Structures are given as C-alpha cells and as structure tokens.
Amino acid sequence: MNKHQLLLAAALMLAATAGAQTKAGGISQAMIDEMRSSQKMTAADRALANAIAANPIDALAKNRANAGAVDTHFSIETPTQSITDQQQSGRCWMFSGMNVLRSAFAQRTDSLRVDFSQAYLFFYDQLEKANLFLQGVIETAGKPIDDQRVQFFFKHPISDGGTFCGVADLADKYGLVPKEVMAETFSSDNTARMAALVSSKLREQGLQLRQLVADGKDAKAIAEAKTAMLATIYRMLALTIGEPPQSFTYAFKTKDGRAAGPAKTYTPMEFYKEVVGGPINGTFIMAMNDPRRPYYKTYEVEYDRHTYDGHNWKYINLPMDDIEQMAIASLKDGRKLYSSYDVGKFLDSKRGYVDTENYDYASLFGTTFGMDKAARISTYDSGSTHAMTLTAVDLDADGKATKWKVENSWGAEWSQQKGYLIMSDRWLREYMFRLVVNKKYVPAKILKLSEQEPIMVMPEDPLFAEDK
Numbered sequence: 001m002n003k004h005q006l007l008l009a010a011a012l013m014l015a016a017t018a019g020a021q022t023k024a025g026g027i028s029q030a031m032i033d034e035m036r037s038s039q040k041m042t043a044a045d046r047a048l049a050n051a052i053a054a055n056p057i058d059a060l061a062k063n064r065a066n067a068g069a070v071d072t073h074f075s076i077e078t079p080t081q082s083i084t085d086q087q088q089s090g091r092c093w094m095f096s097g098m099n100v101l102r103s104a105f106a107q108r109t110d111s112l113r114v115d116f117s118q119a120y121l122f123f124y125d126q127l128e129k130a131n132l133f134l135q136g137v138i139e140t141a142g143k144p145i146d147d148q149r150v151q152f153f154f155k156h157p158i159s160d161g162g163t164f165c166g167v168a169d170l171a172d173k174y175g176l177v178p179k180e181v182m183a184e185t186f187s188s189d190n191t192a193r194m195a196a197l198v199s200s201k202l203r204e205q206g207l208q209l210r211q212l213v214a215d216g217k218d219a220k221a222i223a224e225a226k227t228a229m230l231a232t233i234y235r236m237l238a239l240t241i242g243e244p245p246q247s248f249t250y251a252f253k254t255k256d257g258r259a260a261g262p263a264k265t266y267t268p269m270e271f272y273k274e275v276v277g278g279p280i281n282g283t284f285i286m287a288m289n290d291p292r293r294p295y296y297k298t299y300e301v302e303y304d305r306h307t308y309d310g311h312n313w314k315y316i317n318l319p320m321d322d323i324e325q326m327a328i329a330s331l332k333d334g335r336k337l338y339s340s341y342d343v344g345k346f347l348d349s350k351r352g353y354v355d356t357e358n359y360d361y362a363s364l365f366g367t368t369f370g371m372d373k374a375a376r377i378s379t380y381d382s383g384s385t386h387a388m389t390l391t392a393v394d395l396d397a398d399g400k401a402t403k404w405k406v407e408n409s410w411g412a413e414w415s416q417q418k419g420y421l422i423m424s425d426r427w428l429r430e431y432m433f434r435l436v437v438n439k440k441y442v443p444a445k446i447l448k449l450s451e452q453e454p455i456m457v458m459p460e461d462p463l464f465a466e467d468k
Helices: 003-021 030-039 043-055 057-061 092-109 118-139 149-156 163-175 192-214 217-241 270-278 320-332 361-365 373-378 425-431 445-448
Strands: 248-250 265-266 284-288 298-301 313-317 338-339 387-394 399-408 420-424 432-438 455-457
Touching: 043 057, 057 361, 092 163, 092 270, 092 338, 092 387, 118 149, 118 163, 118 192, 118 217, 149 192, 163 270, 163 284, 192 217, 248 270, 248 313, 265 270, 320 338, 320 387, 320 399, 320 425, 320 432, 320 455, 399 425, 420 425, 425 432
Parallel strands: 284 313, 298 455
Antiparallel strands: 248 265, 284 432, 298 313, 338 387, 338 432, 387 399, 399 420
16 A cells, blocks of 8 residues: 555544544534634634733723722721731631621720631531531431432542531630730641541542441441541541540730739630630521522521531521622621622632622623522532621712622731722622621511521532532
C-alpha cells in the first residue's frame, strides 16, 4: 500500500469511527457545521476573543458606569466591633452567630467587650456531626449502600458548614468560653486536612457499624461500639483543634481593653449564662426567601446537622418585603442579625461591593442570563453560600431600603471597606436567602405562622447547603 492509499484508508477509518460514536442525541458533524456557520467570528469577535484569552472575565465585564466610589453613608447603623477572620475554614455561620451574641452583650453592658472562642464550639460541632453520621449509619444499616439516604451520610460524613441554629444548639448545650481561653489552632483555621482524615475514619467506622447490624448485634452492643468510635474522633479533634476546657479564670475588659474587675473562675455554662443571659433557642425565628415554595408556610430540613443533639433546621418562608421590614426594625434598635447570601454573585471584592449592575456578562458574551431567583435555585445555579452579620441599612425619604451593610469574617484588611461588605437593595433581593430575627422584631401574624406544623423537606434540596 503506497502512502496515498494509506492516508485514504486512515481517513475512511476515522470517519467510520466518528460516525460510530455519534448516537441519537449526540453531536453530529452536521450540527458542528451548523454551529460554525451560525457563529462566524467577525473582526470584533476575534478582538474580543483575544481580550478574553488574556484577561479575567470580570475585568472585561465590569460595568464602568457602575464602577465609581461606593457610597458608605447609612441612615441606620449599629455600633462597630472588631472584624473576625475565619481563615481557610467554612465556619462563617459560627463567626456570624457569635458576632450577633457579642454585639448583644456589648449593648446590654455598654462598656464591656468580649470575643468568643470559635474553636471551642467548633470542637463540639464536629463531634456532634460525627455522631450524626454514625447514628445515621446505624438507622439506615438495613438499606443498600447505594440508597440515597445512605449515600447522603457517606458522601459528606462531616463538614465545617452550618447555620445559626447550630450556634444556638451548641451554645445552649456546651456554653461559651472567651477566645483567650481557647485560641485558634492551625487545623481550626485550615480545616481541609483534618476534615479529610476525620471523614476517612468515619467512613471506615460506618462500614463497621453496618456490619454489626448485619451480624445481628443487639442495640446495646452497637451503642457501645459507637461510643468507642466517637472516642477516637474525640482524640483526633483534641489533637487538631484542642481539648475544650472544663473551667477557666477570666476577667472582663472594657471597650478600651482595661480589666473591668477581678478575675473569676467559670465553667463554660456559667460564662454563657453571664454573657448571654439565658437560652438562645426560643428567642428567634429563621426566615427564608424561597420563591419556589408557598410563602407564610414553615418548613423543617430533615437530618440537619444537629438532629440528634439539638434541633432540625426550621424556618418560615417569607417574601423579601417582610424580611426587609424585620431587618430594619432590628437594626433601628441597634441589634445586628445573622444573614446569608450567594456572596460570589456580582461581587467586586476590591471595592467590597455587590450589585447586580457591577458586571455586564450578557454584553460580553452576546447572550442573556435570564433566570429568575426561583429558577436559579431549582437548577443549583444559586443558593446560600456564606453567612455574614447584617449591621446597617440606608433608607430613602419614603423609608425604603437602598443599600445594606454586613460585617464579614474574611479579616479586617479585606476590600476597601476594611472587612465590611456593602450591598445594593436590588442585589440583596436576588441573592439573600436567610435571616435570623429576634422574636421582639417579628410581627404577631408572622410569629404565629412560624409556630405551625412544619412541612418536611429533604437535605438534598438545592437551597439547603450549609453556610460556609
């Protein structure tokens, strides 16, 4: 076979192979040809392609008409406090929740300040999540390993994420300690490796528990095995995060850093009662904006991360108008709020500003991005990703919100806002999802509706990812 014949045979073989690979619903050569002809590159398109190839998309899509200085004036603003930093961890929910607690303490005492230890509650959060996994494995041991609920546990045995419900449950059960008493460690600040190792151990233990059930062991033997397994997890957490103190000595400080009196010895629960004053559970509601579901109904997320050691995550679904009015009422009274968002959407991290007009992706790509909030949630295009502490709102002459301000947990040097993030109201209505409000600021009608029998929803729902 000469060279010409060899090349022809190779071409015929390639064509036959390509044809064999294209089944019904696949991409045919005719489809490729049609795409090429309908998307012929103009000189402007080639220039645009060259620009996109050499630059970040956001830099090219930035809307210059909306890129000026950010207005930092707010008509209603709560007192400032030090900015925290969650480092390389998914604990925003805990940082935001503790920001709310320490702000409430400062408001009550006026002159005293305290910073709570996130590492302390994080230890128990991880231990309870480990217990959730092991107990869930026991209760689903009769199901096949590829069952959806079994996979839910084994896919993510443990995580950093959570919501304010976790802060309430953990603090009510284990108390609080000052940051000086239990400081951060490398692994509490950088959780990836620790979480991977604990997850691996839990999966191994989960298989062992499934085998015990399959072997017909009684409930007492299985419970004893689970406790022994949790002891191993306790040791791993103590080595990485530190072992929580059972008592400590502490002196409160004034806002300028001076000791406010003699040091006292506390247990974590005694300290909690002094700084918080009483149980957190029962004092708040969680409001959600989920336009996929009927408003003014309550919902409960099955197998929330504190199912066995606290409460499932329960919320009332409300329109944004109601959520905003409760937030405004709280801020007017000087009370900060836990809130969560899809923070990456239209984020200008340099200016510390989010607005739906920050970037014009549609013009850059010559197409539209037309999904509404409900469609974005349903298709996993959007959902709550990050919790921050709502601290301020700016109202126009008619009392309508124009912009909002949150205290972030990415460090005091993040963005031109020095740790804060400013949000336009039009952005907040599209990308805010959760708000925790003290019952004092909830209208009586909504408060009553929040107590109705909840509708159970599955944890796989696209809106119920934990805040990180």
